[in-house]
Amino acid sequence: MKIYATYNIKGGVGKTSAAVNLAHLAARGGHNVLLWDLDPQGAATYLFRVRAKVKGGSRALVDGTRSLDETIKATDFDGLDLVPADFRYRNMDLQLDDMKRPTRRIRQLLQPFEDEYDVVFLDCPPSISLLSENVMHAVDTLVVPMIPATLSVRTFDQLSGFVNNFDGRQPQICAFFSMVDGRKTLHRDLIEQLPTERRGILRTTIPALSIIEQMAEQRAPVTAFAPHSVAAKCYESLWYEVNQANG
Amino acid sequence: MGANSRAFTKQGAVDVEAIAAALQPKFAITAGAEVAVSHTWLDTFDWRLHEAGISLEYLDNGPLIMQFPDGNWLQGPRAKKWPALLHDLPAGRLRDALDPIVAPRALLSVVTVARLVRESRVLNTDEKTVARLLTESSADGTSRLQVQPLRGYEADADRIARLIARVDGFAATATTPYDDALTRATRSPNDKEHNLPAPLQPQTPAPVAVANMLAPFAAAIDDNVAGTIAAIDTEFLHDLRVAVRRTRSILKLAGDVLPVNLVERFQPEFKWLGDLTTPVRDLDVYLLELDNMAARLASADPHDLDPFRSFLVRHRAAERRRLVRGLRSQRFKQVMSDWRDELAKVAADSHGGPTASSLARQRIERAFRKVMRRGKRITADSPSEHVHELRKRCKELRYLLEVFRPLFADAQYRPLIKELKALQDTLGDFQDGEVQREAVREFAAVMMEQGAAPPPTVLARGELAAQLDAHQLTARGELVGVLRPFLANENRARIKALVR
Numbered sequence: 001m002k003i004y005a006t007y008n009i010k011g012g013v014g015k016t017s018a019a020v021n022l023a024h025l026a027a028r029g030g031h032n033v034l035l036w037d038l039d040p041q042g043a044a045t046y047l048f049r050v051r052a053k054v055k056g057g058s059r060a061l062v063d064g065t066r067s068l069d070e071t072i073k074a075t076d077f078d079g080l081d082l083v084p085a086d087f088r089y090r091n092m093d094l095q096l097d098d099m100k101r102p103t104r105r106i107r108q109l110l111q112p113f114e115d116e117y118d119v120v121f122l123d124c125p126p127s128i129s130l131l132s133e134n135v136m137h138a139v140d141t142l143v144v145p146m147i148p149a150t151l152s153v154r155t156f157d158q159l160s161g162f163v164n165n166f167d168g169r170q171p172q173i174c175a176f177f178s179m180v181d182g183r184k185t186l187h188r189d190l191i192e193q194l195p196t197e198r199r200g201i202l203r204t205t206i207p208a209l210s211i212i213e214q215m216a217e218q219r220a221p222v223t224a225f226a227p228h229s230v231a232a233k234c235y236e237s238l239w240y241e242v243n244q245a246n247g
Numbered sequence: 248m249g250a251n252s253r254a255f256t257k258q259g260a261v262d263v264e265a266i267a268a269a270l271q272p273k274f275a276i277t278a279g280a281e282v283a284v285s286h287t288w289l290d291t292f293d294w295r296l297h298e299a300g301i302s303l304e305y306l307d308n309g310p311l312i313m314q315f316p317d318g319n320w321l322q323g324p325r326a327k328k329w330p331a332l333l334h335d336l337p338a339g340r341l342r343d344a345l346d347p348i349v350a351p352r353a354l355l356s357v358v359t360v361a362r363l364v365r366e367s368r369v370l371n372t373d374e375k376t377v378a379r380l381l382t383e384s385s386a387d388g389t390s391r392l393q394v395q396p397l398r399g400y401e402a403d404a405d406r407i408a409r410l411i412a413r414v415d416g417f418a419a420t421a422t423t424p425y426d427d428a429l430t431r432a433t434r435s436p437n438d439k440e441h442n443l444p445a446p447l448q449p450q451t452p453a454p455v456a457v458a459n460m461l462a463p464f465a466a467a468i469d470d471n472v473a474g475t476i477a478a479i480d481t482e483f484l485h486d487l488r489v490a491v492r493r494t495r496s497i498l499k500l501a502g503d504v505l506p507v508n509l510v511e512r513f514q515p516e517f518k519w520l521g522d523l524t525t526p527v528r529d530l531d532v533y534l535l536e537l538d539n540m541a542a543r544l545a546s547a548d549p550h551d552l553d554p555f556r557s558f559l560v561r562h563r564a565a566e567r568r569r570l571v572r573g574l575r576s577q578r579f580k581q582v583m584s585d586w587r588d589e590l591a592k593v594a595a596d597s598h599g600g601p602t603a604s605s606l607a608r609q610r611i612e613r614a615f616r617k618v619m620r621r622g623k624r625i626t627a628d629s630p631s632e633h634v635h636e637l638r639k640r641c642k643e644l645r646y647l648l649e650v651f652r653p654l655f656a657d658a659q660y661r662p663l664i665k666e667l668k669a670l671q672d673t674l675g676d677f678q679d680g681e682v683q684r685e686a687v688r689e690f691a692a693v694m695m696e697q698g699a700a701p702p703p704t705v706l707a708r709g710e711l712a713a714q715l716d717a718h719q720l721t722a723r724g725e726l727v728g729v730l731r732p733f734l735a736n737e738n739r740a741r742i743k744a745l746v747r
């Protein structure tokens with residue numbers, strides 16, 4: 001079972017779009033895939049037309065009164081299941097803090113699914129918190145969307161530094177530029193320059209296309225409702241590159 | 248399946264419009280196109296998947312689908328042709344899931360049915376798919392509708408099923424599509440019931456009881472001949488041999504109540520059949536075990552045993568030719584045909600004489616006494632021939648307990664058979680080790696003679712032989728530990744109570 005998380009401290013950078021499309025592509029490729037929408041806003045849950053409610057909320061999951069198994073919902077796509085978001089996930093940090101090993105709980109919750117799912121995606125809320133630390137300890141790969149801006153470079157460096165300080169297991173970082181506007185010089189320059197200076201930055205970029213925004217109206221991944229679109233091809237290329245980076 | 252059935256049958260075609268109307272306003276239907284498919288189901292010869300409540304199937308050229316009783320399913324690539332052994336399937340989760348249930352048996356095509364199939368989706372008010380509807384129409388005019396729940400939406404599937412149950416013409420059914428298809432198959436899991444012995448009553452005349460015990464073994468021999476000849480999997484020969492061995496044991500232990508000429512004529516024939524089948528079975532066991540043994544090698548490379556494996560495979564091919572000739576011979580056909588006729592005659596004609604219960608009492612007591620006598624002599628230093636003799640006596644006792652089973656009360660029978668099984672497992676383990684140890688030495692000698700053994704193979708085999716020696720020492724130690732409690736007074740009392 002390979003675990004991926006789409007993560008960035010900043011919001012609105014294309015985390016959910018990446019999680020939803022990559023999860024769909026993995027399932028379409030024949031894998032059994034689980035997507036856990038950890039963001040209380042529940043955008044991924046909404047896109048799959050699933051109701052954003054988990055019985056007992058995050059507390060029941062964190063303290064073990066309910067298993068993750070009970071919360072799983074099939075999506076409309078073969079091989080792709082979802083753990084929905086719940087607005088009560090906003091309190092997950094406090095609940096995790098009450099646990100004995102608070103940074104390992106998400107990993108523990110996923111362990112029973114080792115044989116059931118080939119690929120797990122965690123769609124994380126923007127922030128740096130106990131929950132994001134949990135996610136970093138749980139995953140094999142952090143998929144980090146970045147808007148091409150000077151501050152994004154700083155965020156990337158902070159994240160790399162944080163992960164490199166982990167004892168033992170460290171997740172691999174696969175960052176990529178998202179919401180790219182090819183007409184902006186700054187975007188073009190950063191996309192050219194940064195991969196030569198930093199390791200872990202992928203060549204694929206995801207352009208700022210309106211068809212990606214249309215996912216909210218279509219309530220489906222762009223790779224499903226417009227499989228031949230430029231956006232879908234970009235996500236295919238991203239998924240291929242993330243897989244290559246994983247060996 | 249929930250509290251209500253999610254499967255329905257109907258005479259004539261399914262009208263999707265009528266179903267859609269019944270599901271409103273909570274649900275809507277998106278109907279798929281109707282397509283003609285051929286649907287094939289697979290199972291082992293002894294119906295292991297059916298017994299586990301599992302169906303293994305594929306549509307046209309589609310992938311293999313394994314459906315579990317709880318509604319879960321797994322999908323994986325198919326083998327190139329059927330019958331197929333598990334290693335003929337590409338590695339993956341499906342093969343891993345089949346392995347503990349199926350191995351070492353082959354998967355055979357059981358039945359293929361042509362159907363018109365339509366898959367529709369049921370959507371809730373958020374336009375989220377919450378269930379799938381599968382409708383299948385057969386050439387005989389019957390249709391089947393199945394509500395397939397999606398994970399996390401089981402309550403919706405039950406609600407949908409309740410609404411469909413109210414539509415005219417739909418009747419809930421507890422059968423699966425596999426059950427329905429099986430009614431058109433040439434073989435059926437219920438065939439096994441034909442092989443069950445006729446009901447045994449305490450007052451049944453002893454010759455009738457013995458003939459009725461032997462008839463299912465004769466049927467089992469017949470059933471397994473074709474699969475043995477076709478080399479579908481190794482279990483056909485194994486099951487055939489078990490039936491021959493049981494026939495020989497019953498003839499030995501209770502054959503004296505049958506007409507005299509019967510035992511005289513058939514005992515040598517079944518010995519011939521047993522001997523005919525032994526070399527291939529021994530080589531089968533050896534080849535099945537070789538991978539396990541190779542994995543245990545510490546200093547030698549498992550591949551050093553490859554020439555040894557090739558040697559065994561060649562040897563087996565030669566022995567198999569001899570076996571197949573025997574099973575195709577006029578002698579074999581005549582023996583089996585005469586044997587069935589004679590048993591039928593005894594079962595129909597015998598009256599009076601001793602009863603089944605007096606025969607059971609006498610023979611079980613005698614068999615148990617022999618086990619006790621042999622068992623008491625076994626120590627950690629006993630020669631392996633003594634252990635082998637004890638194993639044979641235990642087998643005889645087990646056969647008798649099994650064939651006379653309907654005459655006994657559970658209270659005495661169950662604990663006795665449980666302890667006997669444990670003892671037999673230990674004895675079997677010891678015996679297998681002995682056979683393998685002998686075989687390693689015997690084959691080594693033959694390979695050396697023929698100059699077919701490169702030095703690394705000789706060394707690897709030496710390590711194997713040493714491992715087997717060590718294993719035997721441990722097995723012998725365990726045997727004494729299991730034997731003492733079996734011989735204790737408690738079991739003696741059970742035997743007395745059993746046959747009183």
